Amino acid sequence: MTRRLALAPQKHDGRSLVITEALPESVVANAVDTARRDTLLAMCVGGLLVAALAWIHQRQRNRLHERIRQMNASLESQVRQGTQEVRRYAALQRAILNDASYAIVATDQTGLVTLFNPAAETLLAERADEVVGRRRLTDWLDASELERRSLLQAEDSHLPPAEAFETLVARTRDGRASQQEWTLTASDGRRIPVSIAMTGLRGDDGELQGFLAMAADISAQQKYQRELMSARDQLATAADVAELGIWIWQLADNALEWNARMFDIYQLPEALGKEGLNYRHWRDRVHPDDADEVERLLDDAVAGRGVYAPTFRIVLPDGRIRHIQAAALVERDDNHRPYRVTGINRDITIQHDIxxxxxxxxxxxxxxxxxxxxxxxxxxxxxxxxxxxxxxxxxxxxxxxxxxxxxxxxxxxxxxxxxxxxxxxxxxxxxxxxAGNLEIEQASFRLADVLDNLSTIMSASVGNRDIELIIAPPPQDIDYLRGDALRLEQVLINLTSNAIKFTEHGHVKVSIQPLEASPSQVRLRFAVEDTGIGIPKTKQRELFRPFTQADASTTRRFGGTGLGLAISQRLVALMGGEIGLHSEPGQGSAFWFTLRFPREQGIRLSSPEMADLNVLIADDNPIARETLGVTASELGWKVRSVESGRLAVEKVMAMLDGDQAVDVVVLDWKMPDMDGLAAAQAIRQACRGKRMPIILMATAYSREVLQAEPAAELVTEVLNKPVTPSGLYNAVARALRPQAAPPPQIQHGNRLQGLRLLVVDDSDINREVAQRIFEDEGASVALANDGKEALDWLGLHGGEVDIVLMDVQMPVMDGYEATRAIRATPALAHLPVVALTAGAFQAQQNAAREAGMSDYIAKPFDVEIAIGQLRRLAGRQSAAPAGSGPIQAAAPADLPGLAISRGLQIWRDPEVYRQYLRKFARDYGDCASTMRLAGKVVAQALAHKLRGAAGNLALDEVSSRAADVESRLQTGNDAGPALDALRIALARAQDSISRYAPVSAAGGAEDAGQLGALLHQAVRAFNQDDPAAVEPVLAQLDALLSAAQMAPLRDAVESFDFRGGEAAAQALAETLGFSEER
The missing domain is CATH 1.10.287 (Helix Hairpins)
Structure with a gap:
């Protein structure tokens, strides 16, 4: 069986043809089976392939999808990042545009504004919405400035002038940035100098799309630049005027840079600056003697060890020397390493010479x-x-x-x-x-004695003014010190007298405060406070300058030289202290100074029988009352104080009985309500028949004024203000003396039996005192008037004397010189010589020891001490023989200024004592006046002599006043107030002498006859022009005439003025009523 097999249709001439082929069935069947198997196999394989391909496709798809997803995610991330970046850049751009302090303006190519930031709005006073797209940048430029620059650009480029905007942007068109200074005109009319930076704006293709301008206001910068230029010009001018040489030294290579003045100073050519000026050029000009030191200072400055500011010399090529003053500043880097030194030089030769x-x-x-x-x-x-x-x-x-x-x-x-x-x-x-002729003495003194002297001198300055002068007692347990008491007293007197002078009413207080105290030394603060006019702070610093007072009007009102404080300051400084003040105008002043003293051993002022006295003080001035209370307390007495006389009477009556009965009442005289005298009378009446207190009257008025008051006899003793511890103590002691047990009877006899003495003193009274005292004790006494007479006597009788008592201050030859001559004589080298002087100055004691004197006896004599010293020097240490019996007959009562009982203890013979008292009155009655007329040396010697004579006659007040005069003359202080006080003391002494030792009529006539004959003899002696003829007559006249009457005669002899002496003797004879014998 056949089968037809249609093959694939084919096209042919436009027609579809099917070609068939007939095949056998079997072939066909086999072919079909085979095809089926192949088909099935193909289908299986195809399925597998399809499945594999599907799996592969699905896998590839999945991978593709994942890749796409990843790419999408990445793209989205990049987009987000790009967006954020864009936003960040946008924000940054906005921030730059909005927050920028300079104006930013963008334009298109024609100059039309496309961007205008807030700073531009502020600068030009314009709003962006009114400017963008409407205004051009050149609208704000100065037209004349644009035209001028356009012309300049045209000249440079050899082209016609460009338009305005082109002038502004010409440099930026070719891609270059430009920066220029322009002047903009704001809408409000302000002209603003600015610095404009221009740049082109280009697209991605590089094409120019517009311009960007950034403008900064440079007004302040220009102002600073102008100021800097001005300062530079001023510095340059100053450098030129000051003739400053300016230099810069580069440490790396030693190179120097100099200005023109430096070359001129160092006489180097300016061309050297271009050829290579270096350190060696400078170093070679520096003087060889200065170079090492100047280099050392410069090296130290570079090393950071000091400042470079020397003065040195340079030597010029012609040998001239210039003096240079230099200074420099070292510049350092961040690591503090020096790299450059900048400095100046100034020629100071003329200044140096000047x-x-x-x-x-x-x-x-x-x-x-x-x-x-x-x-x-x-x-x-x-x-x-x-x-x-x-x-x-x-x-x-x-x-x-x-x-x-x-x-x-x-x-x-x-x-x-x-x-x-x-x-x-x-x-x-x-x-x-x-002149540096003032030496500070170091001697022992009692601080209380300094205050006593201050009180005596300053009380006269106060007088009857309405001022209470208060002197506080020394600090307790601070009494004997070592230092210069006279200079301390001088400072206190200066400060206190100033305070009194500038205080019309109120008080002046002197106080002492211990700042440091140890057993060996003490530092004291002395202060003088007043309630006077005060001193403005602006004037206080001038006070211690010499010849300066706080105010010219003050000088006219109060007088003075302005030297008192300057002297005080220098004295305090010499004594190692410091001085200052506190003062307020209208409130008074307080001057103070501090001094350090070594302490000395002393004795307590109060004796046992005067301890534990009950003292009542009445004073209406609280400061005076408190000070007096402290003074009495430091004497160991129990003190009560009241502020009035009536309260004093009541207190005494309330304390009449018992152990608390008042022993001493100190009354201020002038008090309100009941004054001191009325209070004294009331106290006397209240205490009649009972225990009668001692009544002391304290007064700043003179003693005579008080004693003239009818009730003055009610006061036991008078205290002169300011009251000092010793003044209070002595007043109480004198008041207690009649109540105390009678003093022991004075014994005398042969305690100096066989002792041979030579007494050398120019005062006949002092010689007589010594002779009587020592002869009464069995000594034989020879006399000499001065050191030369003593040496002459010793030359003849050197082996006939055991001890010489030598006054230190005498005319012709003083005791020091005579003692040195004695010590230089081998036969007399070991002869004891005892210094006799009324002076207690340390300098005199030192001088006595240096001259070789063996001991020191102060005048007036303390008989027992003097005899003991003489016995010790004579080697008689055993007890003195018993006295031959007491001197009988009680001494008369003391008189003002005359301590008769003590005088009789010294003189022992009342008639001889009276005789020498009369001689003292005759010789020294006008002594104060004589001192005023005499020079310093003579007056000081006379004061010394008067002090001794008065002391030996128990004329204590005269002796004290004479000592004050001597002290002030010795220290160069004003002796006027002291002489006034001495004159008063002498008058009081003469009155007392006239009462105790009156001149008899017979004696007066006998003396008068002798005086007349001697005066006539003096006239004839002067007429002979021979000092030898005059001297014996004057020696006899000394016993009959006062020192003041003798002074012209003595002066005539000493100056060999015989005609003047003859006239003076004749005039004196006629004044005294003696006619010349013919």
């Missing part, structure tokens, strides 16, 4: 000043003498009964003279300090 000349002039002036000060210091005696003469003569004129008008004129002369004398004294004291 300073040298000035220094020499200053040294010459100082030398002249020292010479002047030395001259004044050495000539103080000659300078003071004429002034003293004027004052003395004025004083004498006042006593001559002048008419009232003339007396008033003389009194004014004295007052003016005293003021001038105070000025002279201040100037001389200051000159002495300035």
């Amino acid at each position: 300073e040298t000349a000035l220094r020499e002039s200053k040294e010459n002036a100082e030398a002249a000043s020292r010479a002047k000060a030395n001259f004044l210091s050495n000539m103080s005696h000659e300078i003071r003498t004429p002034m003293n003469a004027v004052l003395g003569l004025a004083y004498l004129l006042e006593k001559h009964g002048l008419p009232a008008e003339a007396l008033d004129l003389v009194h004014k002369i004295r007052v003016a003279g005293r003021s001038l004398q105070a000025i002279i004294n201040d100037i001389l004291d200051f000159s002495k300090i300035e």
